[in-house]
Amino acid sequence: MxxxxxxxxxxxxxxxxxxxxxxxxxxxxxxxxxxxxxxxxxxxxxxxxxxxxxxxxxxxxxxxxxxxxxxxxxxxxxxxxxxxxxxxxxxxxxxxxxxxxxxxxxxxxxxxxxxxxxxxxxxxxxxxxxxxxxxxxxxxxxxDPGPDPASAFPELTGREREILDLIAAGRDNASIAARLFVSPNTVRNHISRIFAKLGFSNRAQAIVRAREAGLGRDG
The missing domain is CATH 3.40.50.2300 (Response regulator)
Structure with a gap:
């Protein structure tokens, strides 16, 4: 054997x-x-x-x-x-x-x-x-049902959270601008403020953190 x-x-x-x-x-x-x-x-x-x-x-x-x-x-x-x-x-x-x-x-x-x-x-x-x-x-x-997206990142304004949600869903700046009927420059300004408030260094980090918080599911 x-x-x-x-x-x-x-x-x-x-x-x-x-x-x-x-x-x-x-x-x-x-x-x-x-x-x-x-x-x-x-x-x-x-x-x-x-x-x-x-x-x-x-x-x-x-x-x-x-x-x-x-x-x-x-x-x-x-x-x-x-x-x-x-x-x-x-x-x-x-x-x-x-x-x-x-x-x-x-x-x-x-x-x-x-x-x-x-x-x-x-x-x-x-x-x-x-x-x-x-x-x-x-x-x-x-x-655990997981995090409630509505309570995520309280330091953000409603529009900033909306944009972060779309970033987490994989949308680029042009797509976000078209979705929200604003200019790409306005989107860039919002993203700069989001990154500054939350300490994100790049878009990939923003996507990971936002998805962990429950964002990006319906974008």
Whole structure:
């Protein structure tokens, strides 16, 4: 009977003590092989692309590229790799950002070793799995109807919010001007004030923030 191949794991964490302890835990498991370690975001991306692990155990807060961006970069080129986030952060933003980046699992560093190993096995098999605390947060987040666009960005005037809504819907300045029966120059002036009030540096940032607030759905 052929031997079951070991789960090849790459460990990414910038804290030496935690990284060594995690590596020792994984090395004690007969079905797991630690193929490498990384101490920052750039290194984990490079090693993930050269070592071809089955699973990357990913910390979120690392020097250089953070774990979310590193996950996104890895999966863009190696979508078969399973990313399991192992972090101390359990806030909704971190969890949802990790999911959007493509992580298959999310476990807190305070979890028991058995939970980490079980989740690792699930992620290696292509399943999505989250620790119980994270699962409860996701349930609450998904049950939340989301932001009310009408209450978004109270510092904007009604016309400015209307223009930001159209920007979030993907309309360009000429289209917005035609829609509102104003000149393109008037639209540009409104956009300049919107960006100044909200601290946006470019149109892409404005679109992302506005869509997160619920704008751009009906434009």
């Amino acid at each position: 052929p031997e079951t191949p070991k789960i090849r794991v790459l460990v990414a964490d910038d804290h030496p003590g935690f990284r060594r302890g995690l590596t020792a835990l994984l090395a004690s498991e007969p079905g797991v092989e630690v193929v490498g370690e990384a101490v920052d975001g750039r290194e984990v991306v490079e090693k993930a692309l050269t070592l071809s692990p089955d699973v990357v155990l990913m910390d979120l807060q690392m020097p250089g590229i953070n774990g979310i961006e590193a996950t996104r970069l890895i999966l863009r080129k190696e979508p078969r790799v399973g990313v399991l986030v192992l972090t101390m952060f359990e806030d909704d933003e971190s969890v949802v950002s990790a999911m959007k980046a493509g992580a298959r699992g999310y476990v807190l560093k305070s979890a028991r070793p058995t939970e980490v190993l079980n989740t690792l096995g699930s992620v290696a098999r292509g399943e999505a799995r989250f620790g119980p605390e994270i699962a409860r947060r996701l349930t609450g987040f998904l049950a």
